[in-house]
Amino acid sequence: MREPMRAFSDPKVRKVVIVAASQVGKTEVELNALGYVMDQDPGTVIFVHPTLDDAKKFSRLRIAPMLRDCPRLKRKVHDVRDSKASKTVLQKSFPGGMLMLTGSNAPSALASTPARYIFGDERDRWAKSAGKEGDPWALAEARQTTFYNAKSVEVSTPTIKGASNIETAYAGGTQERWVVECPHCGEWHDIDFDYIRFEPWSETVNGKKVWHIKGGVDWCCPSCGCLSSEQEVRDAPHKWRADNPSAYEEKGIRSFWLNAFASPWVPWERIVIRFLEAKDDPQKLQVVYNTLLGKLWEDRGDLASDDELLARREDYGTRPDGTEVELPDGVLCLTCGVDTQDNRLEYEVVGHGQWGETWGIEKGVIMGRPDTDEVWQRLDGVVEHVYRYRDGGGIRISMTCVDSGGHYTQEVYERCRARQGSRIFAIKGKGGEGIPYTSIPTKVAIRDKRATCWLYTIGVDAGKSSIMSSLKVQEHGPNFAHFPRGKGYDENYFNGLLSERMVLTTGSTGNRWRWEKIPGHERNEPLDCRNYAMAALKILNPDMDALFRARTETKTDNTAHPAPRRRRNGRKTRSVDW
CATH class of the missing domain: 3.40.50.300 (P-loop containing nucleotide triphosphate hydrolases)
Incomplete structure (x- = not known):
């Protein structure tokens, strides 16, 4: 100090x-x-x-x-x-x-x-x-x-x-972090709980689990992997590093x-015991993270149940001609996420507004092998469709992300290359902490390397955390997630959207958070589709303020002069399509 x-x-x-x-x-x-x-x-x-x-x-x-x-x-x-x-x-x-x-x-x-x-x-x-x-x-x-x-x-x-x-x-x-010089290799690191090593064992006393540590608590140097005892670390040189x-x-x-590992009054074993006693209770674990480990806590508690989100669905309303409104007024931009399976494509169209507010527009399944033309032609119909507001104005999907994992990677590359003009891009999901949600795309070879395709790598864990956080927002406005009645948003959708949760694992390589499926929620395609659609917005990075101004001007114009219905011969109307 x-x-x-x-x-x-x-x-x-x-x-x-x-x-x-x-x-x-x-x-x-x-x-x-x-x-x-x-x-x-x-x-x-x-x-x-x-x-x-x-x-x-x-x-x-x-x-x-x-x-x-x-x-x-x-x-x-x-x-x-x-x-x-x-x-x-x-x-x-x-x-x-x-x-x-x-x-x-x-x-x-x-x-x-x-x-x-x-x-x-x-x-x-x-x-x-x-x-x-x-x-x-x-x-x-x-x-x-x-x-x-x-x-x-x-x-x-x-x-x-x-x-x-x-x-x-x-x-x-x-x-600045308080760092120690490794007694073995001389590199400087802060004492992070992820690199603390211990061998726990427990016994039951009067019906209560009591934790013990066998052989003491050591620190593993991230550079050389050598173990140092608590006393060796305390005796080593320390300094602040900015x-x-x-x-x-x-x-x-x-x-x-x-954090508390630097405190001369708190033995490391006491910190570890407190962690073991709290690890199965998120509220107690947060206290340990904040007050001992000196870490920020990510709220990874249980989300609302499938039934609660199902009951939260809304009616987006009807247009003057009696048809359903596809786009609520708050939607400024559309993206689509596509998950590739061996016998189908699953997709979700998501509407985005200001300050992270989202609207589910359509969740659908296109049956058929992903190496057939018919499947991709039907996806073209989804992407090229003009989604309509109440006043008749409409917008198309601005960007689509298609999962290239699975058994049809090359076919996805080929089809996406042919559709770059419609902003349909191949993506590859990558899990793990610290991986950014989106990054600069790379060119990958297709089959015989005569052609290439743009490929985006998506940090799926970061995306899932963002989605789960938005589902916890209870009031309409920033970061709130809206869902419509019908249009594919049924029990199966919400069962898949809430199919995974974060769990803390303790192993020889340290303590890590990872996503795992919840028992009874075996299908996670809705979560993946939503993740890819949100990634598409992140990649696109549109100017929401400019879109809001354009939408406001268009809405005012359409109110003064109602847009005519589209003619059967396909001639253009004065609806705004972008």
């Missing part, structure tokens, strides 16, 4: 971010920095906690003992006298400055007093909005505008991946990430 404290007194640093497991000293850094301000470099301090009750508790249990036991601070710091007793707890004065403690849910304190210093404790537990005035951290930082030498400290244990404020703050800084050092010079932000 010496380096974060040095960073606070560095004139070039404007912000210090600490992401750390519980009880490794991050609160002591805050207290020491606060004492430094009071004694050496005074100014007004706003110290923000998740709630006012947390602020009062922190004042009584942490700040009061520090002021009592440090003679220099005891002589300088005084309570702010007020008729209300709480003021003496939440406000303290010292020569040249004042300390104000408040909660993230108290907008009056965050938006009224100019302050040179901002301290934020347990940032990920803060309220999303201070009353009706917006992000509490943004409100607090706005108080520093007039100070050229302002400083802030943002501290928290990590919480949910993708919803963690401290994760975002850390990414904006130097991104992954983004330019943030120091360019933005004056230093960020640090630390």
Whole structure:
């Protein structure tokens, strides 16, 4: 913790971010920095906690003992006298400055007093909005505008991946990790739980499982694979290593990430036992991940049941001529995902709106071997079809991704090459953590290598996580997934869409999350089709704002002048097709 404290007194640093497991000293850094301000470099301090009750508790249990036991601070710091007793707890004065403690849910304190210093404790537990005035951290930082030498400290244990404020703050800084030099090869690595090795065994005592570790806990070096004991690692040299050092010079932000394996008060065996006791309970496991392993937790709990999603289906409405509306007004772009089987093609057409909102448009099956012309001609009919809004305007599918795995890889390459003009591309799914959802396409040879085809590699695990997250959204709007009644969205579809889940596996190569099928959900084609359709949007990367403006203008025009129905001779109408 010496380096974060040095960073606070560095004139070039404007912000210090600490992401750390519980009880490794991050609160002591805050207290020491606060004492430094009071004694050496005074100014007004706003110290923000998740709630006012947390602020009062922190004042009584942490700040009061520090002021009592440090003679220099005891002589300088005084309570702010007020008729209300709480003021003496939440406000303290010292020569040249004042300390104000408040909660993230108290907008009056965050938006009224100019302050040179901002301290934020347990940032990920803060309220999303201070009353009706917006992000509490943004409100607090706005108080520093007039100070050229302002400083802030943002501290928290990590919480949910993708919803963690401290994760975002850390990414904006130097991104420093506490690393150790391997006693065997001399390479530097942080102590990550994925490389901790142990041999567990359990016994049942009074009906309860009790875990034990046989032979101690070791660390496996990612570079050389050699095992080092806990004591060997503690005795080895350590240092902070920055992954983004330019943030120091360019933005004056230093960020640090630390887990409990660095704590001198927590034996590694205790961490491992806590993990084993919690591994079968997602809620308990999240606590271990956040407070001991210092990791962000991905919410991989159970999704809604098949029946719940089936009951969530909607009616998209009817057009003036009595036909069903194919496209709700929020749809701005269409993509299609195609899964290849030995005797059929399964596809799903997905509509996309602003901010990740999606609509299922059509789920279908084209029976026949994928090496026959008839099957692909029927797929052409799906891709070239103009899907209609209520007002008569229409759009076609912008991009289609076709799975090239299975027994018909070369046939898929040939058919996709012939349909590149319709933006039908072959894709190959690749599982595993850390694989990006989409990447730059490569050219692959077809049969005798006289021709080539573009092939996209899709990180299917990343796509599945995104899909499952969207299914948990309960309110219409950003990231919500809509499904229509009929059009292929039946019990079998939702059974396949929810056919897989993430499970944690512990093995000789480390601890890994992987997708596995849920018993009773044997067919996963609907999940694959949705995954490929979402990947197509990612590859296409359309300008949704521009599409929204174009759709709004078209809708207004069609309202003023209703579009005529398509004539039997196939002549063009004034419907907008793109």
